[in-house]
Structures are given as structure tokens and as C-alpha cells.
Amino acid sequence: MNKIExxxxxxxxxxxxxxxxxxxxxxxxxxxxxxxRDGVPVANGTYTTQGVMxxxxxxxxxxxxxxxxxxKQGISDAAQKAYxxxxxxxxxxLVSFTEAVRPAFQGKYQSPxxxxxxxLSPGEMNExxxxxxxxxxxxxxIVSASSIFQIIExxxxxxxxxxxxxxxxxxxxxxxxxxxxxxxxxxxxxxxxGMRGNCKQIGLEYFDQIDLIGKATQIGSEAIELLDADECxxxxxxxxxxxxQMMLQIHESVGHALEVDRILGDExxxxxxxxxxxxxxxxxxxxSEHMNITFDPTVSGEFxxxxxxxxxxxxxxxxxxxxxxxxxxxxxxxSQMRSGxxxxxxxxxxxxxxxxxxxxANLNLEPGDASRDEMIASVEKGVYMESNRSWSIxxxxxxxxxxxxxxxxIENGKLTKTVKNPNYRGISNPFWNSLKMVGNQDxxxxxxxxxxxxxxxxxxxxxxxxxxxxxxxNIQVFxxx
Numbered sequence: 122m123n124k125i126e127x128x129x130x131x132x133x134x135x136x137x138x139x140x141x142x143x144x145x146x147x148x149x150x151x152x153x154x155x156x157x158r159d160g161v162p163v164a165n166g167t168y169t170t171q172g173v174m175x176x177x178x179x180x181x182x183x184x185x186x187x188x189x190x191x192x193k194q195g196i197s198d199a200a201q202k203a204y205x206x207x208x209x210x211x212x213x214x215l216v217s218f219t220e221a222v223r224p225a226f227q228g229k230y231q232s233p234x235x236x237x238x239x240x241l242s243p244g245e246m247n248e249x250x251x252x253x254x255x256x257x258x259x260x261x262x263i264v265s266a267s268s269i270f271q272i273i274e275x276x277x278x279x280x281x282x283x284x285x286x287x288x289x290x291x292x293x294x295x296x297x298x299x300x301x302x303x304x305x306x307x308x309x310x311x312x313x314x315g316m317r318g319n320c321k322q323i324g325l326e327y328f329d330q331i332d333l334i335g336k337a338t339q340i341g342s343e344a345i346e347l348l349d350a351d352e353c354x355x356x357x358x359x360x361x362x363x364x365x366q367m368m369l370q371i372h373e374s375v376g377h378a379l380e381v382d383r384i385l386g387d388e389x390x391x392x393x394x395x396x397x398x399x400x401x402x403x404x405x406x407x408x409s410e411h412m413n414i415t416f417d418p419t420v421s422g423e424f425x426x427x428x429x430x431x432x433x434x435x436x437x438x439x440x441x442x443x444x445x446x447x448x449x450x451x452x453x454x455x456s457q458m459r460s461g462x463x464x465x466x467x468x469x470x471x472x473x474x475x476x477x478x479x480x481x482a483n484l485n486l487e488p489g490d491a492s493r494d495e496m497i498a499s500v501e502k503g504v505y506m507e508s509n510r511s512w513s514i515x516x517x518x519x520x521x522x523x524x525x526x527x528x529x530x531i532e533n534g535k536l537t538k539t540v541k542n543p544n545y546r547g548i549s550n551p552f553w554n555s556l557k558m559v560g561n562q563d564x565x566x567x568x569x570x571x572x573x574x575x576x577x578x579x580x581x582x583x584x585x586x587x588x589x590x591x592x593x594x595n596i597q598v599f600x601x602x
Contacts, residue, residue, distance in 0.1 A: 122169050124149045127191050129280045132173070135193040138204040142178035142220040144281040145196070146431060147171075148473035153238070153272040157250040159265060165247065172473035175199040179207035181217030187474035222454035225284035226435050230428030232292040233421050234324025238272050241325050246270055249333065256337035257300040260345050264303045268337070269317075271295040271571075272325075277431075285433040293424065293583065294327050295320050295571055298337050302344040309347035309541055311340045311526055314365040315508035320424040320569035320583065343527055346539055353528050353543040353600035359503030359557070360545050360596040361496060364566030366525055367486060367588035369509045372570065374549040375407075375414055376481040376584070378518035379441060380575075381452025381460050383479070392575050393516030396549060397447070402462050405447040408553030413487040414442040416451065416465045424569030424585035425482040432468040432477055439465050441484070445554070452479050471580035478576050483585040489559025496558050496592045503531040504598050506543045522546040524601075542601030555596065560589035 129147050136143050149171040156164035172189040175196060184207030186199040250268045257266035273293040280286050298313040313319050313336060321327055362370065378395045382388065385399075397405070418427050418436040429435055432453055441449050452460060453468025456479050469480040497505075511524035528543030529536045547555075569585040 122171070124276070125171060125191060129278050132191070132193060132196045133280050133282065135197045136175070136200040137197060138177060138200050140177035140179050140204060142223055142282055143200070144176040144223060144279065144285070144433070146174040146176070146473065147191070147278040149276045150472065151274045155246050155250055155270045156267060157247070157254045158267040160251065160254055162247060165243070170472065173199070174470070174473050174476070175203050177203045177207055178218060178220060179204055180211035181219070182207045182210040182214055183218065184208070184210065185476040216459050218455065218458065220283055222458055223281060223283065223285070223432055224434060224454070225281065226429060226433050227284070227286045228428055228435070230289040232290065232322045234292050234326070236325040238274060238292065238325065241328070249328070253298060253333050253337045256334045257298060257341040259338060259341035260302070262302045262304055262345055262348065263300050263341055265301040266341070267299045269295065269297040279429070279431070279433055281433060287429045287433060289428055291322065292324060293320065293322050294325070296327070298340050300341040300344040302348050304348045307348050309344050310510070311344040311347070312508060313340060314568055315369070315510070315526065317571055318365050318368060318568040320571055320585070321422055322424055322426050323422050347527065347541045350539040350541040352602040353504060353540040353598065355599040357595050358598050359500045359531070360593045360598060361500065361503055361505040361531060362591050362593065363505070363507040364564070364588045364590060365508050365568055366506055366523070367591055368568040368570070368586040369512055369523060371414070371484055371486055371586050371588060372481065372573070372584065373512060373514045374518060374521055374552065376451065376484045378549060379451045380479045380481070381450040381456035381462055381464060384450065385456065385460060388575065391577050393518070396517045396519040399460055399462055402447055402450060406445050406554065407442050407447045407550065408445040409556040410444045411489055411556050411559045412442055412445045412553055413440065415439065415485050415487055416441050416467065416482065417485055418466070418482045420483050420485070420567070420585070420587065423483045423567050423587060424583050426585065427482065430466040430468045430477070431470045434466040434468065436466040451481060453477065469582060471582045475576070475578070475580045478580070480575065480582050481573065481584045483587070485586060486559070486588040486591070488562045488565050488589045490561050491558045492561055493564050493590055496560060496590060497531055497536060498534040499558065500531040500592070501533060504540065504543050505529045505531055505536060506545070519549050521549065540600070544599050544601065546597045552593065552596070555593045556591060557594045558592040560591065562589070564590035
């Protein structure tokens with residue numbers, strides 16, 4: 122469907138309930154997926170959605186009701202239902218909120234881009250994907266190959282009774298490739314950064330910036346290379362982890378662990394709790410002195426950059442962990458009020474039909490000063506690992522086990538032979554305290570994930586992660602044998 126133009130401020134005047142505060146959040150989203158698998162188009166369409174979430178504050182409690190009926194009557198009806206929810210909830214309140222948790226801001230944000238979504242026709246896009254698919258098949262041993270583009274255009278507007286007036290326009294791209302090689306019972310897969318990790322907030326000029334055909338040929342060749350590679354050795358050794366795997370390490374053992382609503386117990390029956398306690402903020406040595414984690418929704422081109430969160434709070438860069446010490450939580454204004462812990466502007470919803478909750482956005486490990494060569498030269502015995510293949514972490518975001526697609530041995534300060542099925546395990550706090558060296562800006566990579574799930578009802582949201590190359594010492598490494 123085409124976008125319906127509405128006057129959100131005028132609709133705000135249609136809300137006729139005795140609430141202490143009212144907010145309207147309009148979201149229009151257009152998603153265009155394109156996918157070729159083994160030379161055959163399997164996704165080739167466009168999907169749109171548009172609606173408004175009505176939020177009201179009554180007797181210290183928030184009520185929500187989303188509607189795709191964006192007429193005055195539709196908004197009025199939704200407000201009445203949100204009002205009843207809030208009023209009923211107030212009878213069982215654990216905390217009483219004020220409009221201080223919805224501060225008034227005005228402003229605009231737009232994704233950086235040179236070429237918009239209309240600069241590449243569907244036919245041209247499919248032709249490019251077909252060429253990538255062909256390039257992945259470097260051998261008859263490649264039994265499956267896929268190439269994917271997805272373009273997401275999102276328009277966000279937010280107005281409130283206390284003066285918020287925010288407009289944000291996003292252009293997001295996903296690009297992925299995968300090649301699976303088989304020789305008998307031996308099967309190996311290589312991807313473009315580890316399962317949809319190449320996500321950017323950028324225009325279609327992204328496709329001009331990377332050699333997609335060359336990258337496809339490399340991915341296919343490495344899948345074949347892994348068939349003949351030795352198994353990754355097992356034992357305690359150093360692990361040199363590439364940015365496309367550090368993305369998942371940060372996401373699972375830092376990001377989810379520091380979501381304040383999770384620490385407060387809101388997610389315990391679905392996504393779990395956290396090993397982090399409220400009293401740990403300002404005290405816990407989360408990692409070594411080389412660990413500096415920022416919440417930074419201001420990075421140009423990163424997947425979850427924005428100007429304001431979905432509660433209207435202005436987004437700013439903040440250190441979450443500095444020199445290894447835990448400073449702030451990933452908690453929006455409501456969680457900050459409930460916990461007394463300093464947080465950030467990360468109160469986010471996946472669409473107009475979901476209420477905001479604490480979510481990661483861009484959560485990044487800041488670069489250090491070590492070069493790639495210096496890091497390799499410092500290792501007597503270890504494994505270099507790229508691109509996530511599998512993950513497992515407990516409900517407290519504590520004990521984990523991750524598998525990667527591609528590895529190389531490091532022996533006496535040099536990269537040597539390729540190994541397959543490199544895996545490692547650890548416990549979050551000791552693992553991060555084993556961080557020995559952090560790569561410089563030349564080793565830095567920006568990635569993301571389009572499908573982080575959380576909340577009841579479930580919300581799948583987009584997250585960005587950036588990291589340099591990282592060296593961890595004395596890690597439990599093992600192969601797949």
C-alpha cells in the first residue's frame with residue numbers, strides 16, 4: 122500500500138481522555154526483499170505497513186493501543202482502550218510514573234545516503250544477485266548458494282501532549298551471501314560476515330563501494346578450502362577474534378546482559394535474567410582495562426543509528442563500560458526511574474503495533490592501538506576465528522559457547538594453516554577480563570543484526586555492532602571432531 126499522509130498533531134487533538142500525558146507514534150515501513158537461491162528467485166516482493174501507537178499516562182501507569190485505522194475516529198477509539206488499560210493497571214502498580222519519563226524534544230533525523238531506493242530497478246537488482254550467485258559456485262562441490270539484498274525504508278513521527286515533535290527517516294540495507302560445500306559427509310558453509318551481518322544504514326551507493334562478485338568468489342573458494350582443512354585443535358590457547366564474530370560476542374555477553382529491564386526481572390519468563398546486578402553499576406570490573414564499550418546511536422552508517430528513541434528521548438553517545446569498569450545500563454527513562462541506574466536513550470519498539478522496551482541500538486567496542494601484525498606476532502599458540510556459525514548462551518547471559526565458520530592457526534607469532542569448525546567457550550566476566558589486546562582503527566569493522574528478538578509479544582529489532590580485531594588469552598578452544 123502507498124503511504125497515507127496524515128497530520129499527527131491534528132490527530133492528537135482527537136484524543137479525548139482524561140490522561141496526564143498522551144503520545145502518538147506513527148510508523149510507516151516499506152520492505153523490499155530480493156533473494157536468489159541456486160539460480161532461482163525465491164523472494165521478490167514489496168511489503169508495507171502503517172499505523173499509530175497511542176500511549177496515555179493515567180494514575181501513574183502507561184496504557185498502549187496500536188491501530189492501523191488512522192482516522193480521527195480510529196485514534197479516538199484506540200485512546201479509549203489505552204486509557205482503560207492504564208486505569209486497570211494502576212490498581213496493581215509497583216511503581217508510579219510521571220511525564221518526566223517522556224521528556225519533550227523536537228527534532229529531525231535522516232539516514233545518510235547518496236542514492237535512494239529508486240536508483241536501482243528490481244530487474245537490475247535481480248541481475249546483480251544472479252551474477253553473485255553464479256560467482257559463489259566456484260566448484261561442483263558447492264551444493265547450495267544464496268545471495269540476498271533487502272531494502273528497508275522507515276518513516277517515524279512522534280508527537281506528545283507535552284510538546285514532543287520528532288520526525289525520523291531511515292534507509293537501511295542488508296546484503297548477504299552464502300555458499301555450502303559438501304564432500305561426502307563433510308559439509309562447510311561460508312557467509313558474507315556471518316549470517317546477515319552486513320547491515321548498513323546507507324544508500325544504494327553501498328553496492329558501488331564493495332566488489333560483490335569478488336567477495337562472492339572468495340566466499341565460495343573458502344567454503345571449498347574448509348573441506349580439506351584440519352579440525353580446529355582443542356585446548357586452552359589464545360583466540361584472535363575478527364570483528365564479524367566480535368559482533369555476536371558483544372551482543373550476547375554485553376548487550377543483553379546490561380538491558381536494565383532484564384536485570385529488573387521483566388524478561389525472566391521468556392528471554393531470561395542477567396548475571397549483572399543493580400549494585401554492580403559503578404563497581405564491577407566487567408573486563409580488562411582494554412575494554413571500552415559505547416552506546417553510540419550517532420555513528421554514520423551504522424544499522425541502529427537514530428536521533429531519538431521511541432519515547433522521544435534525544436540519543437547521545439555514552440560509555441557503558443570504560444577501561445573495563447561497568448558504568449551505565451542499557452535502560453530508557455522508565456527503567457532508570459525504577460532502578461536508580463544511569464541509562465541511555467534505548468527505549469525502542471519494533472513497529473507501530475508494539476510498546477517500547479529496553480533494547481540495544483549501536484553497541485560498540487572502541488578501537489585500541491594494536492596493529493593486526495602486532496597482535497598475531499604476540500601469540501605463541503592460538504587460533505584466529507571469523508564469522509559466526511552457531512551460538513549458545515545461558516539465561517543469565519553468563520556461560521556461552523560460540524562456533525565460527527573459518528579459522529587459521531597462529532603458531533610462534535605467524536598465521537599458518539586453515540582449520541575448520543573453530544569454536545570457543547567461556548563465562549562472560551572472566552572472558553572479558555582476558556582481553557589482552559584491542560586492534561586499531563585499521564582493524565575496525567561495522568556490522569549489525571536485523572533480527573534480535575525480545576519481549577512479549579515478541580519484537581524483532583535491528584541492532585548495530587562495531588568492533589576492532591580482539592585478542593583474548595587462555596581461552597577454551599575446541600574443534601568439531
